Amino acid sequence: MRLHNACFALTALVAIGSSGCERQPVWDQPIAGAQILGMDHGIAIVDPGAERALLLSPEDDLSLSQDSFAITTGFATAKVTPDGSRLLVLSHGTVPRERADDPEPTLQTFTAGGGARTSHSYRLSDPLSGLKVDPLSRFAVVHASGDAAFLQNPNELSIVDLTREQTDDNPVHLTLRSFGGTPQAFTFTEDLVLPGGKRRLLVVQTDRDIALVDLDAPDLPEITIPLSSDTNKMVPGGVAVSDGALERDDDARIAIRLQDDSSVIIINLEPVLESDKDDTPQSFRAVPNFVFTDGIPSDIAFVQTDGGLRLAALLGTRLTLVNPVTGIASAVDLGAQEFSQMTIVTDVVGQTSDGSDVAMLWSPGKSHIAFIAFGSTVGQPYKAIEKLKLDTAVSTVAPIGGDNPHLRILRSSTGGAVHVLDLLTRTAAPLHASSSGAGLTTSADGGRAWLHQGSSLAKLDLTTLHPQNFQLQRPISRVFDVTRPSGGDALITLHESGLIGATVLDAQQPALSTARHYAGLLLGELP
Amino acid sequence: MRLPSFICAFGIATALGIMCQTANATPIASSSSPSTGDRRNTSAQADGADSTEEALAHDDDHRFVGMSGFRGQVITHPGMDPYSTGDFFSQITLGAAFLPLKWGHLKLGVLSQYDMGSVDADTRGIPASLSIHRIGAGPYAQISLGDRWRLSSRVIPAANYLDASFDDTSGKLSSQGWTWSLETSVGAALRLGSAGKSDDPKASFWLTADLGYTFAGTTEMSFSGDLEQDDPRDFGTVELPPLSPRGFSQRLAFAVSF
Numbered sequence: 001m002r003l004h005n006a007c008f009a010l011t012a013l014v015a016i017g018s019s020g021c022e023r024q025p026v027w028d029q030p031i032a033g034a035q036i037l038g039m040d041h042g043i044a045i046v047d048p049g050a051e052r053a054l055l056l057s058p059e060d061d062l063s064l065s066q067d068s069f070a071i072t073t074g075f076a077t078a079k080v081t082p083d084g085s086r087l088l089v090l091s092h093g094t095v096p097r098e099r100a101d102d103p104e105p106t107l108q109t110f111t112a113g114g115g116a117r118t119s120h121s122y123r124l125s126d127p128l129s130g131l132k133v134d135p136l137s138r139f140a141v142v143h144a145s146g147d148a149a150f151l152q153n154p155n156e157l158s159i160v161d162l163t164r165e166q167t168d169d170n171p172v173h174l175t176l177r178s179f180g181g182t183p184q185a186f187t188f189t190e191d192l193v194l195p196g197g198k199r200r201l202l203v204v205q206t207d208r209d210i211a212l213v214d215l216d217a218p219d220l221p222e223i224t225i226p227l228s229s230d231t232n233k234m235v236p237g238g239v240a241v242s243d244g245a246l247e248r249d250d251d252a253r254i255a256i257r258l259q260d261d262s263s264v265i266i267i268n269l270e271p272v273l274e275s276d277k278d279d280t281p282q283s284f285r286a287v288p289n290f291v292f293t294d295g296i297p298s299d300i301a302f303v304q305t306d307g308g309l310r311l312a313a314l315l316g317t318r319l320t321l322v323n324p325v326t327g328i329a330s331a332v333d334l335g336a337q338e339f340s341q342m343t344i345v346t347d348v349v350g351q352t353s354d355g356s357d358v359a360m361l362w363s364p365g366k367s368h369i370a371f372i373a374f375g376s377t378v379g380q381p382y383k384a385i386e387k388l389k390l391d392t393a394v395s396t397v398a399p400i401g402g403d404n405p406h407l408r409i410l411r412s413s414t415g416g417a418v419h420v421l422d423l424l425t426r427t428a429a430p431l432h433a434s435s436s437g438a439g440l441t442t443s444a445d446g447g448r449a450w451l452h453q454g455s456s457l458a459k460l461d462l463t464t465l466h467p468q469n470f471q472l473q474r475p476i477s478r479v480f481d482v483t484r485p486s487g488g489d490a491l492i493t494l495h496e497s498g499l500i501g502a503t504v505l506d507a508q509q510p511a512l513s514t515a516r517h518y519a520g521l522l523l524g525e526l527p
Numbered sequence: 528m529r530l531p532s533f534i535c536a537f538g539i540a541t542a543l544g545i546m547c548q549t550a551n552a553t554p555i556a557s558s559s560s561p562s563t564g565d566r567r568n569t570s571a572q573a574d575g576a577d578s579t580e581e582a583l584a585h586d587d588d589h590r591f592v593g594m595s596g597f598r599g600q601v602i603t604h605p606g607m608d609p610y611s612t613g614d615f616f617s618q619i620t621l622g623a624a625f626l627p628l629k630w631g632h633l634k635l636g637v638l639s640q641y642d643m644g645s646v647d648a649d650t651r652g653i654p655a656s657l658s659i660h661r662i663g664a665g666p667y668a669q670i671s672l673g674d675r676w677r678l679s680s681r682v683i684p685a686a687n688y689l690d691a692s693f694d695d696t697s698g699k700l701s702s703q704g705w706t707w708s709l710e711t712s713v714g715a716a717l718r719l720g721s722a723g724k725s726d727d728p729k730a731s732f733w734l735t736a737d738l739g740y741t742f743a744g745t746t747e748m749s750f751s752g753d754l755e756q757d758d759p760r761d762f763g764t765v766e767l768p769p770l771s772p773r774g775f776s777q778r779l780a781f782a783v784s785f
Contacts, residue, residue, distance in 0.1 A: 023608035027650050049651070063763045474698065499653055501697030517762045519698030519752050522651065523609070524765040
């Protein structure tokens, strides 16, 4: 009986020890749903299961410094500001909030690298899922996007000034005046010289109207321009913006391309009429004009010609140039080839002799590229059209920054071909990859491009076009060419299987002998 | 103190109390309870204390003890979480004691012991495992309570080798490290039987049970790729929470003294 007592006690002790002390729940959380984003000094891995963001920065010895930040419950989406400095994480908080201390919907920002780490949090009014970031990295807009709340206002926006901490007037929560439409796309303008001073606008396209929000005074009522009537629904398809002449504050314009309609709406931003000044808090008014382009444009842009500013509308084999003041249009015949995309490349190739812009035309799935110099020669409304025929169809055009802004990388839609297009010499150097579908990344300094597929990795020197091939031991899913906080560049190749691994190479002098390898990154820095 | 830790401590204290009460209450003669008509037992009862004292004296001449069994430890340190869904860590245990000093029923000596155990779990969807090898030696004391029962205590400083791994598809990760520990425990032993002459047994067989607490240092758990010897790759480390294998422990073992 005594032995039984002892055994019973031991058994009880074992049972208590086995079941009484549970481990922290984070170790049971799956790793599904991790979102990986490149930043200027490293990469960010948002790990919703562990409710954290892991920021990884390469050091001098190619090791990865790891900073873990707690994120709010209910991860929705994450983005990095275009300058690469901040990670933005949008979270719903606890839904429904049943206790006062339940987490609220928030937008959090994180920076790390070089030993410094900062974080900010902006409280939001509703658990929304849409996040748009200003190309100039100052503002973020939180909006509804497929949220499944019982009752939802799709026209509700929260505008966050990322350069300021949370205050009573940051973020600004507003509801767009709606004529039945819901936001479809957002465009942040650069500084426009408008009546009342320089300001930036947020152009919100709904499925039937346009709203202009003054980002420098978002608490002012927005200007809404209805596009549709009861009988004619006009859905916006794209936006182009012109500040006009620098010395004038009454010639800024916004052009709106419509889906399935040959009209383009040009909104002139003019001074408020004297008679209306007491009735509106705005210092400018929006005056819409409809111009007809003789076809449904696939792309639009404001271009400078020797005759002044024109709106260029691309119509397949034609280009229509519209005078935004008079509405008079003139057509440019582009020949037999169709084009659907237009990019102004004047800042790279320079203006023509009479100060006109130069545009590059291309089309996904086509093997032709054209350069058109605007201006006029006798009998035609353009200076010159120069065409380039590739041996394969183009799927995407990737711009290069830094020291080589005159280069573009053209990806083939079939096979593994890549062309490096020189906008200055109008040549396209072909490069052949042994297999199709390779991933492509370019460095911020414009010095190199990286292609990867499977375990194969290649560095392409964009100055000499010399490729350098590497074979890693693990399949590569993505690569990031980043600047080390201490100087120099590093390449982080990710192996997105399991708990995520990485291989870090010196981006300027890559060698497998000096590479640093990692496995199980999502285990690191957990509590 | 967290509630589970309190429950664990309470459980150990309770068990210890039961054991001690059981040992102290055991009369020497009654340990040979009369069975149905067994003449030898009846004779032993008749001989009374003298024969028991004689057997006890011979048993006490044994200077060597070997033991093997099972050791359990409750490790509540959060560094244990990545490798185990609970806090109980089971080990096999081997020990050898040499008891050269004797004062009456008290014997003193040294005990060396080796404990080894492992635990595994599914961590974030990845198989994880941890092995701990503990080897140490320290003072060991026994006191005889009649011919069947003994109480013992030990204080064993030890070196602990921790070997952990994750079998991830991005690459197998492993971490190895050392730390110290100091096991303090008290226990009781029940003689199951003896070999040899009854008045001069060559060896006696025991069931032992110990309870105590193991103090331990903390070791960093830095994981890197588990590479073949000729693999030239240089792996960086991923830091997991440091681990201290400390906590209440218990041991159940079979021992032989000779």
